[in-house]
Amino acid sequence: MNKSRLEAFSDGVFAIIITIMVLELKIPEEASWHSVKPLLPVFICYILSFSFIAIYWVNHHHLMHTLRRVSAGVMWANVLLLFCLSLVPWATGWMGKTNFERVTVAVYGSLLISCGLSYTLLGSTIRKTYKNATKLSLAVSKDDKKGLISTILYGASIPVALFVSPVISACFFVIVSIMWMIPNKAIEEALSDE
């Protein structure tokens, strides 16, 4: 009961964040192929952030599945995650508008780290609420390795963007994104067992 409302609110925020980003894709004044061209970087950023938010939604979904009891800690950790994610449209718009300028890519990378950390916090807060680990909760916690790789790549993306090349940082983001899209067999199995 409690839990379903936490999910409903989170789903609402996820849905709005993912859709609000499209408003940054400004409508060109003219009707020509030429006028669409400057939108290309904004569009690439949109695809990137859309997949990030979708990944967080899918993972959030699995994580909530392991939740037994909603505590105040879980609620506030969830609010913190939603807060970090709510800044993604802004960082996406900035990176797209300035065509992957160094500073904006570094800011985007830092924001992704914050999202990752607050997600880890939510995960560990949820794990504290139950005594016995289920097959699903074990499978979900296996994702921590993916989380670690992501954090390292996000962390590396900041100096790389500032001092080497923002394009390489963007590639890091794409790699992380693809890595998360590969389904976790253990979770799939645990879910179909339940």
Add this chain to the structure above:
Amino acid sequence: MNKSRLEAFSDGVFAIIITIMVLELKIPEEASWHSVKPLLPVFICYILSFSFIAIYWVNHHHLMHTLRRVSAGVMWANVLLLFCLSLVPWATGWMGKTNFERVTVAVYGSLLISCGLSYTLLGSTIRKTYKNATKLSLAVSKDDKKGLISTILYGASIPVALFVSPVISACFFVIVSIMWMIPNKAIEEALSDE
């Protein structure tokens, strides 16, 4: 449980996409019948896209009804569909603002094809998750014929818009839209049987 959250998230995104489009209907500075006139093409596009999104929602609703188990494949096919649909407000706004210019109508037609293909992908991914076809799943898959006609008309709309007349393409869109609004008796029956 799993499934209900997939629906909740999708419903949220559908609801936002369908409502966000109205923001393209700019409020005139003056209070005269005259100042509303330039809004007419934007308004027509809004009606068109509103009915397309509503049709997708109704169909999505039937399709999800046949779903037994949420797999990673279903989740990502659903995300892809929502991504394509999220671009509809942008394409709608462009087509309306430029008063059905050739290029914008062709882009709108291409976007509708992408939406149609990702919907077909979602349908076939869902069909793979169950062994025995139910009466409803059979009825839903009958819609594939409608889907084929739509894809042909969308496909035709692109060269027609570019080389003949964008107005004829727009008529194609209206025909497809009306075709989908005619209720599918087989689905109705299967649903009331359940």
Add this chain to the structure above:
Amino acid sequence: MNKSRLEAFSDGVFAIIITIMVLELKIPEEASWHSVKPLLPVFICYILSFSFIAIYWVNHHHLMHTLRRVSAGVMWANVLLLFCLSLVPWATGWMGKTNFERVTVAVYGSLLISCGLSYTLLGSTIRKTYKNATKLSLAVSKDDKKGLISTILYGASIPVALFVSPVISACFFVIVSIMWMIPNKAIEEALSDE
């Protein structure tokens, strides 16, 4: 099952329409009481439309309670109602921005008539889906008298706005709004009986 998703989608659209209107309340550049003054008509329109959407939500809620089976007709009548309501933010913004100019008040009145008619259509479509009237469905259909008075006042508001005074029309809207806020005892009773 079916019905809950119809409600979830409608609730989403209602929630977005009611909240999107506040975006018309522009943020003043300066920080003085003086700079807030021109926002007053926009704010009054916001209160008016907020209460209208809230009234429709409450009534929609009662109406859906009487629904037994979701048919294609119910779905499309619901989509039509949501379409009409989705135009309310635009009409509200226009009326507020132009400080209740004749034309805008007449347009607002016409839109309210469209909303009322599509709501009546949804009600009669729902009534057709069941054979035996329940206590609640009878109580809900009693609201038809209120609906008739509303339609007459909305209808009167158009010529009054155009040829007499838009302020009198605005008063009509307030009267209708207050009339609907008075709870319908019969519905309350029928609901607590269930």
Add this chain to the structure above:
Amino acid sequence: MNKSRLEAFSDGVFAIIITIMVLELKIPEEASWHSVKPLLPVFICYILSFSFIAIYWVNHHHLMHTLRRVSAGVMWANVLLLFCLSLVPWATGWMGKTNFERVTVAVYGSLLISCGLSYTLLGSTIRKTYKNATKLSLAVSKDDKKGLISTILYGASIPVALFVSPVISACFFVIVSIMWMIPNKAIEEALSDE
């Protein structure tokens, strides 16, 4: 049934209000650390309002848990609360854009009082709908003391902002915000008992 829809609608509005505020965080034209600096006050206001809306959501959640029967009174008290909260993005944007100018801080404080009063009204309306107080309802009503302190601090923030210093008022807001984030042990216990 009834209640779940009230929650769904409220959750939708909460989710939109909390996410719409980020649109006030304008995307800088340039890509430099310097261009982000003027956004700082807007960002601080965003954090503040985000936590206020989140607090209201958490409390609304507890309050609704004690609700047994949805009456017309509860519905309209809930609509009034959502109306007050829907103005928060506007007041937040104004306060941020003008860098905590006296008038805007006073307006923000007044709005928080309105939100608080309408929440108290909702609470007392809900309490009237049941005869016997449960452990949870008692725990929730204990929050009234927190509510009183909040109202006093909000009330004090208005003259303080106008005649002393808007920064001190902003500190009051932060104190109230932190006070509410401390979990109420009694509610936690009552919830886990159920």
